[in-house]
Amino acid sequence: MNDLLILAMVWLGFAVLIALTTRALLARLLTRLDRLSPARRSQWLWMICGAPAWGGLALCALCLTPSVLGFIWPGLDHCADHAHHAHLCLVHGTAAPLKSVWLAPLLLALAVVGWRLAGSTRQLLRARALLAALERTARRDAQSGAYLLDVEDTWAFVGGLLRQRVFVSNSLRQQLSPDQMALVLAHERAHVSRRDNLRRLTASLLSSFHLPSTRLLLLDRLELACEQACDDLTARSERERLQLAQTLLRLSLLVEDRSSPAAYAASAAVGHLEPRVQALLSPPTRPRDASAWSVAITCVLIALLTEPLHHATETLLNLLLD
Amino acid sequence: MHLISPPAILGELETAVMERFWASGEASVKDVNREVGESRGVTLNTIQSTVKRLYEKGLLKRRKVSHAYLYRPRLTRAQFQAHVLSEVVELISDGASDGVLSAFVEVTESAGPERLRRLEALVAQRLEGLDGEQGEP
Structure with missing residues (x-):
């Protein structure tokens, strides 16, 4: 138990470090990401959203690597060389009790993480039940497979995480031309194929470790990247891109009263309107793949960093626990 | 509408009963049982308690005609x-x-x-x- 708590402390420590580094580099990061295609940008933004959480775990795992190597090849075991301070070792344990002064904030931090996860699970279950209620009362359009809602407001959205469904209001169908409606449906289906709901939910949960202002900015950029990626999938030719831009503008003009809940969501659907329209007026960005060199350099860096990171963390841990 | 906040989540049978009211309007519990309950192998008592629950949730309103209640939806679909x-x-x-x-x-x-x-x-x-x-x- 003591070892697990110490590992949790190391994980949270790394998470905070990554969150602060992200905050410091955010402006530069976002400028560089803007050069990528929306699809690639959304992948990077999702990873940055979760970087403190999964990066913290990855660094923890990296710190434990020497002990795993020592377990496989006993000749590499070096715990006996520095028995005088705390270890990060899966075989011999940490050999240092966690001080009560660290216990309270650590348990509090873990409780906050647990509480947020429980809250999100509750919200998720409620959203699932609401969507099921909506699906049961909606009519299914045999041609498009979309669920048609009788509501007066203009709606087009994807509901669900694993079993995703497209919902469209009849009033929207009446106000758009068949071509424009086909573009809206294709855009929503692009969200389905990209699993954007899952992407957004996990990003929202994992980004909890970031500073609030960083988190909001990252989620906002992720939202824009997802929308633009779907725009790119929906409209490939210049004509289709212009038609989609026209449809987006038409949709946003339909939402005149932005104070009602329905208008709130509809405006979200056409959110980031200007950057999306501007992007549609230009040719799509060509994706740049990561070169084999950059992957190889990253692997070498990780291998080189393992030992120093392991010892630096142990030293810091020793200072905290001593 | 004096309805403040009806529940947004309905069960499968509750939805089927509401669908009946949305499609054909006012009905008694017996009518609903004939049209919804019998085909599903559900007893009159179950339909009665479902209709009563929907009324208590604020999704149906009712009026008394001789000894029976006639129900109709409070909200459109x-x-x-x-x-x-x-x-x-x-x-x-x-x-x-x-x-x-x-x-x-x-x-x-x-x-x-x-x-x-x-x-x-x-x-x-x-x-x-x-x-x-x-x-x-």
């Missing part, structure tokens, strides 16, 4: 769906997705109707240009 959607939006704006909130702020703050119309004109002009290019020999 569209109103019910709008209510469910508003709950979904409330859930989203409660922190499940802050990205949605930011999108809303951006649209209202930066893209006024005039700006939208200017953009629309620009897109229309580009489309016309494209049509012209294709029309040329």
Whole structure:
């Protein structure tokens, strides 16, 4: 138990470090990401959203690597060389009790993480039940497979995480031309194929470790990247891109009263309107793949960093626990 | 409508009963049982308690005709769906997705109707240009 708590402390420590580094580099990061295609940008933004959480775990795992190597090849075991301070070792344990002064904030931090996860699970279950209620009362359009809602407001959205469904209001169908409606449906289906709901939910949960202002900015950029990626999938030719831009503008003009809940969501659907329209007026960005060199350099860096990171963390841990 | 906040989540049988009311209007419990219960192998008692529950939830209203109650929907299907959607939006704006909130702020703050119309004109002009290019020999 003591070892697990110490590992949790190391994980949270790394998470905070990554969150602060992200905050410091955010402006530069976002400028560089803007050069990528929306699809690639959304992948990077999702990873940055979760970087403190999964990066913290990855660094923890990296710190434990020497002990795993020592377990496989006993000749590499070096715990006996520095028995005088705390270890990060899966075989011999940490050999240092966690001080009560660290216990309270650590348990509090873990409780906050647990509480947020429980809250999100509750919200998720409620959203699932609401969507099921909506699906049961909606009519299914045999041609498009979309669920048609009788509501007066203009709606087009994807509901669900694993079993995703497209919902469209009849009033929207009446106000758009068949071509424009086909573009809206294709855009929503692009969200389905990209699993954007899952992407957004996990990003929202994992980004909890970031500073609030960083988190909001990252989620906002992720939202824009997802929308633009779907725009790119929906409209490939210049004509289709212009038609989609026209449809987006038409949709946003339909939402005149932005104070009602329905208008709130509809405006979200056409959110980031200007950057999306501007992007549609230009040719799509060509994706740049990561070169084999950059992957190889990253692997070498990780291998080189393992030992120093392991010892630096142990030293810091020793200072905290001593 | 004196209804404050009806529940947005309905079970399968509750939805089937509401569908019956939305499709055919006022009915007694016996009518509902004949049209919904019998085909599903559900007893009259179950239908009776389902209808009563929907009434207590505020989704049905009733009037007494001799010894029996006649029920009819308090909300149309569209109103019910709008209510469910508003709950979904409330859930989203409660922190499940802050990205949605930011999108809303951006649209209202930066893209006024005039700006939208200017953009629309620009897109229309580009489309016309494209049509012209294709029309040329």
